[in-house]
């Protein structure tokens with residue numbers, strides 16, 4: 035695989051996780067943010083996550099009788115430190131110029147993403163592969179904007195990136211075979227199970243998942259059941275780890291609204307792509323879910339109150 039150095043644009047909810055799993059996979063990673071305070075916040079989340087994972091790795095090694103508590107702790111801490119040392123933070127796009135792969139994880143707005151790829155197309159070396167972590171927009175349009183559509187793929191990770199095993203690897207009709215193969219190999223090296231997808235709205239997961247979340251919000255709007263009961267029903271009735279209302283809080287109500295509004299605009303006659311009024315109202319009230327401390331539920335950090 036030709037990929038050694040990776041750039042990640044956006045170090046928010048998804049970006050910080052992508053930076054971390056790439057570094058855990060042995061890649062040198064540049065984490066790029068718009069402002070220093072957002073970068074500090076993203077790198078802080080990585081430090082917390084690495085500490086948590088190190089604690090778990092040490093516990094596991096002791097439980098399996100592979101090392102004493104002291105040795106296991108020291109090894110896990112050394113591994114975490116080595117991962118962290120592969121990450122460099124930056125607010126200067128020029129630092130992406132020599133990356134072999136640049137993954138975009140900024141706001142879910144196609145015009146903003148296209149403008150970024152147009153800029154990256156001029157800035158990065160000709161061999162750089164471009165990838166988007168978009169939840170819903172066409173990868174092909176971003177590839178065209180970059181000026182190198184044959185080197186564009188989708189790398190769609192799942193939230194929380196550190197724990198979710200899947201990455202969807204999206205190829206457009208213009209994606210070169212070697213670029214797609216490198217993207218699949220990169221996903222594997224990050225510890226994920228890559229699946230190949232065509233450039234269709236929502237790829238595999240979101241085409242199924244987002245209409246399900248929308249239906250749950252419409253159910254809540256109609257008063258068919260409470261948020262708690264909808265979530266309990268899907269957890270205990272279907273064995274899902276989270277119900278759809280809690281999951282919407284977890285994803286972010288703003289991101290969910292961007293996804294559904296984008297699809298409504300493009301596919302006005304598709305009944306599964308309709309914006310629930312309740313979602314719009316909550317976002318207008320700045321109740322964005324876990325990230326703002328309140329959505330359908332109240333949150334303290336990563337935990338539901």
Ligand code: CAA
Pocket residue numbers: 083084086087168169191192193194195196197198240243275276281285
């Ligand atoms: N890094 C390291 N450790 C983490 C972590 C992170 N980012 N996030 C959680 N953990 C740890 C927790 O601290 C906790 O540790 P302890 O056991 O020591 O307390 C452990 O992982 C388990 O976490 P929780 O106690 O919070 O609870 P859980 O067992 O329910 O697991 C979950 C959490 C993995 C998120 C699980 O609830 C789950 O799978 N939820 C569904 C997530 C999902 O569907 N994601 C997809 C969203 S859609 C998407 O991503 C696509 C899109 O485009 C919108």
Ligand code: NAD
Pocket residue numbers: 043044045046047048049066067068069072138139140141142143150167168169170190191192193284285286289
């Ligand atoms: P977020 O708001 O948490 O993070 C976006 C980050 O990008 C912010 O920190 C912001 O400062 C930064 N940013 C914006 N413009 C920038 C620029 N030009 N240069 C550098 N940094 C910039 O959003 P998120 O939830 O991490 O979503 C990011 C992308 O990932 C979106 O396309 C979203 O659809 C997709 N996605 C989200 C989820 C989810 O569950 N939230 C899951 C999979 C994919």
